[in-house]
Amino acid sequence: MTVIRPRIQALTPEQISKVHQDALKILMETGVTVDEPGARSLFDKAGASIDGERVRIPEDLLQRALDSAPSRVQIFDRTGQAAFELNGTEGQQDTVFGVGVTNLNYLDPKDSRIYPFNRRHMSLTAGLAHSLEYFDFLSTPGVIQDMAPDMADRYGLLEMMANTTKPLVMLISDWDGFIPALELCEHLFPDMCDTPFFIPYVNPITPLVLNAETTMKMDAAIGRGLPVIFSNYGMSGATCPITPAGTLVLLTAELLAGLVYSQLVREGTPVILGSLPAAFDMRQAGSFYSPHTLLLNVACAEMMAHYNIPHCGTSGSSNGWGADLLSAVTLCTNHITSCLGHAGMVPFVGGCFDSLVFSPELVVYADDVIRQSRMFTAGFSLEDDMVGFEDISTIGPGGNYLMSGLTAKYFKQSLFGSTIWPYTSLDKWHETGQTSAWQVLNQKTRDLLDHLVLPEDHKEILDKGERFLG
Template sequence: MGIEMKRQIDVTFLGPEKVAKIHEASLTLLETVGMRVGGERGIRVLRDAGCEVDVDGMVKIPRVLVEEALETVPKELVLYNRAGEKAMVINTENAVHFGTHADQLEFVDPDTGKVRPFLKADTKTMCTLADALPNIDFILSVGMSKDVAPEIQTQISFIETVKHFSKTINFSTNDIDSLQEVIDIAAVVAGGKEALAEKPFIFNYCEPIPPLSHPEESTEKLIISALNRIPVVYMPYCMMGGTAPMSFSGALVQCNAEALGGLVVHQRTCPGAPFIYGAMPSIMDMISSIGSYGAVEFHLMVAAASELVSHYGLPFYGTAGCTDAKGLDIQAVSEVTQEIFSTLLSKANLVHDVGVSDHCNSVNPELVVLCDEIIENLKHYVRGVDVDDIDEMVEIITRIGPGGAYLTEKHTMKNFRTIHYPKFFSRKMKNPETSEVRAKIRESMHAILATHKVPALDEAVLAELDAWTRTLEARPNINPMSDAS
């Protein structure tokens, strides 16, 4: 098991004065410029709340609605595992939990090390790894298996994930209709929709479209999540210089206005429904034109946004453990380590994209295993320095005296295991000529895949999930997909 996470190092990225300026500027944007909102229900919710709506769908949101939403939204979030046991408590005590992907566009094959299209069977591989790794607390099911028909990828991916993963599941959907179906499938596992709402083992992920746009797909996903009382992440992903100003403050103001606009829709739909604030203010790389996942500016901005959201008292959904590199190389290790360190010094609570590579095109199971170890290392760092035992230390130092040794002290024998001993990194008296790290990572990965057994679902639940799969695959216009090579 990973160590109990309690961050006791206080690092400031903004400070109260900057937080107040960003908040005020965001409210000004919402009131004077507004947001372009799509979807009849989303517009109706805002109009009924007293917002000014013009013929182009531009909606001006008074600050009083933001303030009311910040009052009604829960400040503590409890997430459960598949068995209905409490898994994560997110509140002002600053806990942090990491998650990886159950599926992705591409997959770094654990046997060959080559990148190939992600296949349905690979979901079991990712779920098995994530289920076993002590510092991976949730998995993200996104619906991208190459050998599954696009119309049902979301639902099939979720079914495969819930069958092979016992912890909390984060999920996103490819369209509006599939969201309700995923919730209905999860209710089968939870024992009904009321039981699922009472002890959610799932939480939804959706986004606005920067700058300042909430299309129908976004507002509907917020509304459906709120009505079902399923926790939902609302996460603007913008690129400075592309879909956000080429300015740290400008990007933060825009992201904050977009997230707060979503919060108003969500809370006006169902006051008190659980909401998770996310922000991905990255950069557009002007050499390649990609949105960078490894840029140092991106992760500074994520940390700053987490401090802003801490001011609101809301759960924050961040990003770390990802890389712009395609394979597990020096760039990948450098980027994921910087990001995890930054995140652990920030106020982020739920952190996704561990092991995601190549600008979020692929997921690399080997990198996930390494990140689990990096997270464990750095958790020991951010525990900080405890001085509660200082009187006892003075007594021991006095007794040992000048020139003494502590090796045989009872206190040493009792406490030496509080020091972290890495699994993969060497502290041998004499190091070999070549690195053993990569081989250790791969050995650990293959051992988990060979031996870890995810607790099985009840046979009746499995039968219902199989029935869902058959029904989905039998829909009109759904063509069987052949395995990708």
């Protein structure tokens, strides 16, 4: 009661109820397309209305899924140690952040040029995620471009496992590569399903299509007892209604359809739900992130908290051109609102140019923003001993607190500085060559990449994996 903890709330209880009822209306009246016959059969047996490939989901079927899905999911690192718990219970989730999302290009800090994402970039990126203190997991940061597509996903996953022990979010390009990727993980870590350290990430096709590839991936992962992230990507004005209200309701309906399917495959299976809301740029034929899309991310997290379902949102990636002011605005807004709200997992940090380019500098910058966001949301105590009545009485009007008892006790905790930029005076800045903030960030990033501290079993994992892949 005496600890101040700031929070952000986008939706009132009445608004949450309206979003739910509107999403239910879509599921019951419009329904979803389910491509794969086996998946449709599960819906049919459970009492859904089937009309060709169109499936309409009744309220009681949705409620059964909500009742059976667990509100807590324990995630481990690859050494088998508990890493973090995803808790869908309202107000109980600590936000966790992840590096990367399937970028096709890499912005090299050494020369500031953009290159096709290759295996070496995957290795560096995974090692960077391992080295940065405030990132909690790694989400497939790139799609390897210098290998045959049928092997690129597998070697990329191998590099991720070899270069970090942190939990992994696994995005596999297509169905043909999905089972081989699972088999690689099972070969390297036979007990992985007992202490899951990686989470398959699947997407429906917005609007309202449970495509065959997605349901087949869910079948395979759930059959192994793995948790699954079911996340949708919607562009307002293209794949979603152009209004924030329409986007929120449609994306919520899609997530609930995915939830129902997960529980039909195996009742009680752990599923993590969330959206990547974006808007369609009609001038550039791409997507962009705006104050409204960032607010939708907050609102989606609140809907999942209402359902007691663990949440996976988005960092918003970035429309910036690297680690620049445009990217900084998006990441700062996203990271602080995620920590202040109900966000669970926040993947995709490091993408820029509309998620086409991975920037290591942006990841290093975000690590500091995450740290500050967590400090902000941790709040402070109003207990009497923290107020310092004794010092105030002793020092009285006109004095100072430089040598007070409270200062002596807490001055170390009150110190604050950036993990990247030294706090300096104008005179010292002139004396040291007037280095720009970007130059300091660039050098910090290059130093980190040049001196990565990798897991002790790095080479062992690589060798064993390469022998398996042949």
